[in-house]
Amino acid sequence: MKGTVFVELIKMAEEAFGEDVVDDMLDKTDLENDGAFTTVGNYPCADLFKITKAFSYTSGLSEEELERRFGAWMLDHFGENYPHFFTGKPDSFAILEAINGEIQVEVRKLYPDAELPEFEITKKSAKHFEMTYSSQRPIAEFCHGLIEACVKRFGQTADIQRASALPPDGSTTFQIVIR
């Protein structure tokens, strides 16, 4: 998994719990590189879950809740660091639609070997979007948080539902209805 995900997760934790808490927690967790993440590296996905678990233990928040918050954090991170993907897009649907065709194309140019999640998007009506997310390491909550933040970024509100039972292929389908 790309190093930027780990770096941002640590940043989010530092903001929430402070550096000392994060340092302690990283010391206690068995990580491959002892928590010395860089944005240019790649790290095992399992480390991400270990960190989440540790933060959950420290904060008392559920792992799911943390993952969802992290999704929202990442959306804001993208918005600040890659604003050109957002300019000219009228609403959240336009951003979500652009992930497959535009954003991931650019990502592949920089990281040809990146294993990217897939998003299948169907526009049911002007206000109703169906988005199916599938990945080799699915984090549905993260994706949920990302969608929520995206809707919020454009000053919109939406009902975001997803099926409780996961299909055998591990994909998740979100129903997004703008209010």
Add this chain to the structure above:
Amino acid sequence: MSTGSNERVSRKRYDRELRARAEAENLLEKKSRELFMANQQLNEYSATLEAAVLDRTVELSNALEKAEAASTTRSRFVATMSHEIRTPLGGLLGMIELLTNDETNPSKLELLKYAHTSGEALNRIVNDVLDFSKMDAGVFVFEEEHVDIRALSDSIMALTRSNPKGAGRTILTKIDRSVPPLFLGDATRIHQVISNLVSNALRYSIEGPVILRAKAMPAPNGVLLRVEVEDFGIGIESDQIDNLFKDFSQISTSLTAAAQGTGLGLAICKRIVEGCGGVIGVESTPQSGSTFWFELPVEIPTDQPMAQSEPITNKDLPHACLDGRRVLLAEDNIINQKLLLTYLRRMNIKVDLAENGRVAIEKFAPGKYDLILMDVAMPEVDGLDATRQINERWNAQDIPPILVLTAHVMDAIQDKAASVGIKTVLCKPIPYEDLKSAIEVEIANQQTNVAHASAITKDVDDAASLCSLMSDDTAQQLLETFSITDLTNLVLRYVQDAESILDKMATLYDEEEREYLRAQAHSLKGSSLSLGFTQIAALAFEIEQSSTDIEATKMAEIVKVIADNLTTISACATR
């Protein structure tokens, strides 16, 4: 990376950051190296590619050189072959012509006629194959000259009627008023295409007329000329039309057995028409007939005077009398010598023979000859070189007209001849009449030039009276080109020639030399028409048409009317 009041970073946080930095630096260095390697590989690819391109370019240019060499060799082979085939063929045709002229036995005459027709057919095939090879070799050159399609179609009709297939068939010509009297084009090639279409029409139809139509539609820079040849013959199945204009194709029917030919005719027509920027096509209904057509964009010349500015065709010019003229003939081929000597003697010309260019140079002296007939390919000194040497040794006014005879047809000969100052190149085999008329024109030209040079000025006050004897159009056109003095001289020269022709015609009539009578009448018609003396032209035409069966009283009557006319013209011109 700070928390509240504590500005210092803990040791372990610092160590962790150091490790992260080292890792990042390692990673970046690795990436950097990868990039360097990738770049190097790209450079190698690029170098290999350049080398491959160079190699391929060399290969291609070698292949091109080989192909060009092969093409040149082929074109040279075709030129040589054409020469080799045309020389004996010319000999054959000439000998047949001579035998025919002397033969009186009807059954032998018939055999001779067949022999001549076969020879002509072979000649046509050789020419077709030659044209085709020239187009293939890309050495086919299109001329741009003034074309009079009405005269052109007349000459095609005349040729066709004299051809066994055309005899007894009705051929109609309808040239629309929209077609300009003169336009710019390649007269020889247009003639060739129309003749080919007409001859096909006759070949693929047994009865019914053949109609030649021409019209013109406005187009940018001139007009779009459309020529159609319609027949009412076997027609063409629609699935065969596509193959029609392809090389070596021929519609196979019971008629083709009789038709024969190389199957190159329409392919050549297509290449000619397309070479001139036009299109060619056909509309046909099986069993009811075909209309072949072509469309050519042509320009109309801004100046439209007759003669002078453009190559003058034989019939436009007054023909000179050849009796007693002296000609130097340079020719090495024994058969051609025999043939040309007989031809020239038959024209009552005194001939001096030179068996090659060197002898011709030795024999030539100013005032000794009225014309030189020069073969091109000769041993020791060739015809063009001999001409060059004569030009160098003598003053221009001391050198008579030089006509070049060649069995080569490559356009290069024409250029080479022009480079030594020769305007007229005659192609062997040359028929008797063509040779005669070419010599007449050259000598007449020379005389006109002399007349111009000595500039006998005559004070003619009343141009109107002379011009009133001419047709309005011609008078006007002539006055645009000639001064009244020059025109008067031209008319006087014409009267002199015409009177001599008239005498000759009377003698030829008495001696029953009907073919020569016809030719003389034709010549008189041509010169009269070019000066606008339409009445004389019409009378001469009457003799030409009925030369074989005209009655003595009628003949005498026409000769008298012409003579009276000439007297009037002469009186008017000398006034």
